[in-house]
Amino acid sequence: MATFAARIKNGSKIQTVEVHATSAEDARLQAQRQGHVMSVKRRWSLSTAATLGRGDRAMLFQRLAAMIGSRVGTGEALRLLHDTFRGRISRVAGQLRQRIENGDSLVGAMEAVGPAAFPESTLAIIRTGSQAGNMAAALKEAVRFEQENEAIKKESAKGLMPTLGGFAAGVMTLLGTTLYVVPEMEASPMVQQMGAGQLPWVTLTSNILTWVAAISTFFVVLALVLTKVMRPIIPAAVDRLIIRIPFFKDVVLARKNYIAFYGLAILLRSGLRVEEALRLSRDSAERGQTKNDFAAALQAVRDGRPWPNAMTSLHPTDQAALGTSQDRSQVADSVEAIATQYRDIYRIRVEQLMPTAQLGAALFLTASGVVLFGAVILPLLQMTEAAMGGM
Template sequence: MAKFKYVAIDVRGKSLSGEVEAADQKGARQLVRSEGLTPLKLSRIGGNDSKVSKKPKKVIPFGKSEKSATAGSGKLRSQGERVGLDFLKRLMELHGSGMPVADAVKLLNQRLSDPKLKKVAGFLWKELAEGRTLSRAMRSLPQYFSESSTFVIEAGEATGNVTPILKKIISYLEEKREIRAKVMASMSYPIFVGLVAFGVVVFFLAFLLPTIEEMLLQLGGELNFLASLLVEGSNLVMKVGPFLLLGLAIWLLAIFRWSKTETGGMAVDRGILRIPLFGKIVYLSEMFQLTSLLSTLIWSGIGLTENLRLCEKTIKNRFLRHQFRSARALVNEGKSLPEALRKFKFLPLIQLDVLEVGEKTGNLGNSMEDAGNSFREQLTKKIKTMTTLVSGAALGFAFSLVAMVAIAIVTSIFEVSKSINY
């Protein structure tokens, strides 16, 4: 018999820990479940058996190697989240109509035509058929379902409220994708305008102005000041440009390598938050995702300390993650959540006041949801402001360059006509 240490939640969502004796991990898990608890972590005391590690074993299904799964992780993660969201929507439709989860997954495996969704459904149905819960099966597909989502679903399974939990997860994921799409869309138009303007200027400087300059020289004329400035500037850029690009590439590479260290990463991410307007958008985006997920986790019935641990992993900005981790440590020591967040100035004061009232009245979930809605509104306004400013700046810069080149060409043509008349 071996001893196992466990962390579990009861039917009310309260986090508990303890020890059990069993022959293996499976037996220990059954003992924990027999007490009416849902195990979250299970590890053997005094052993390094990989079968009982604290974290679930990472599974790369469908014949993919781990190397291929980690390559291009950003793009694959985004695609995986989309597939996972589509699957959850279909599962919620069937389960919400009264069909048991296992039957719904089995039916999806039979009916779905999309290859990726069908493979996900097939894998989950196989796991469910072997006696595993839906949340545990999903935890084997981290590229499709985040750890926080699986824990929320596990809490829903323990309390018998899977349908409302699925609705909240779907709502959170959709809002997250919508915000990401807004940010990408706000930057696409200015980038397009800038590229077009750059292409027009390069065409004028590389092909049109040299031709006009050659014509003027043949006719004995000279370029005016503006045209000469553009030509000399383009020649200087052609000579010095490669060295500037090389220096910029080396500098960016050094910053990138430095950002991979703990100190460098904290400094870079803190610097990003200080960038006017863009830093505010990054902060509001992080706060919106954090408060939305926290409200979902609180409604699911999971204990606050476990909620904070799960939410910490979703914060991408390393400086904000460090601040949140420090606040979480104070909560674990017994301080209230608003008090801990206030000490590290993690949230605006008005949002902290709302959370403090919600905690005192027992409506922390509602208060967190209200805070998320407030952050979403502020984020939408900031994105619109950034889109307007960046678009205006890009258009102004592009028109200025094109106008400068056009004026230089027109005045040079006048010089040619004067030379011909003379």
């Protein structure tokens, strides 16, 4: 979100106000609510970026929840935050207040400020909770959600990127050795002249490892294409495909399902009927199979059928747990247990993925070293031995 300076005329009075907006047109629309807009100019400043770290965001949510829960108006609460804090919290609170004064809801204002301050997953929890009519509780749940989410990242993803980087380095080193170094040594006139031919086991090992590395790279690229390219275009179809792939489905979908079911549990605990909670969860869920499942469950409730059975992506044991729940409180407990289960599954799968990737990286690096020794060092030794023998 950028900062604009708008010159506004009210009667004979002309003033310049600061407007935070996504574009000059948006800034003009906001400024028109305060009077006749004479001009709008963008202010370039690095300090106006609407960003919040997790700690600052938790502080903002906690203070805001406390004031809203005590019947302080949202606009007034944001004004107090803007006046009493400094730095990013003050700046973001001021931007939120401005959007609210221009007619936006708090959730709409957060969406306008952008994901650098309010990540989409956190915003989904607030949006879902606020639809139940209790914004203070929704903000507190967002803080709790972020804390648990951060714990997952620290516990399960610690060292994941270096591990995947090591795996990629191992594959590239191996392919560089087998596809470039070995052929270059075989074609070297000096090697051929000295009679240091390539050892058969080196060629065989090189060919086998090349295929292994190529196949591994293919599957990694395929996974990236499915999740980063195809899923945004046809999310439900890709989700149905991913669900059929053991292990991979837990890494890709478990965290998204955790967010969706966590939000459903919040709605049920707020006192909403199951039908209404499913409708709001359907509207808030990310596009994909889980969203379709919420839609199917909602239709099942309206038709008088057991709604857990309509959620085809749920494991049969989860369907059974939901189906035996007697009242809304038990349903909420079961849904929260399912959400927690998805969270734990995600953490476990990532923890299992790290040693596997580390082992693959070590094997590829070791294999490239062996091939490099057979392709380069042994021919050089043979050349040296032949040269000394001829003296």
